[in-house]
Amino acid sequence: MRDLSAFGDATFDVVFHPVSNLFVPDLAPVWRECFRVL
Incomplete structure (x- = not known):
């Protein structure tokens, strides 16, 4: 959960x-990355 960089925005x-x-x-x-991929 620390590194979600493999996933694009709004994935x-x-x-x-x-x-x-x-x-x-x-x-x-973690929450910033969750927000980014949502």
Whole structure:
């Protein structure tokens, strides 16, 4: 979830990762990338 650069902008309709948030020390980049690919 840290690196979604392999996916283009607006590639997905949904990003589902409720448990992975527990294992990432800084969530802001994760949510920025989720927003980008949505």
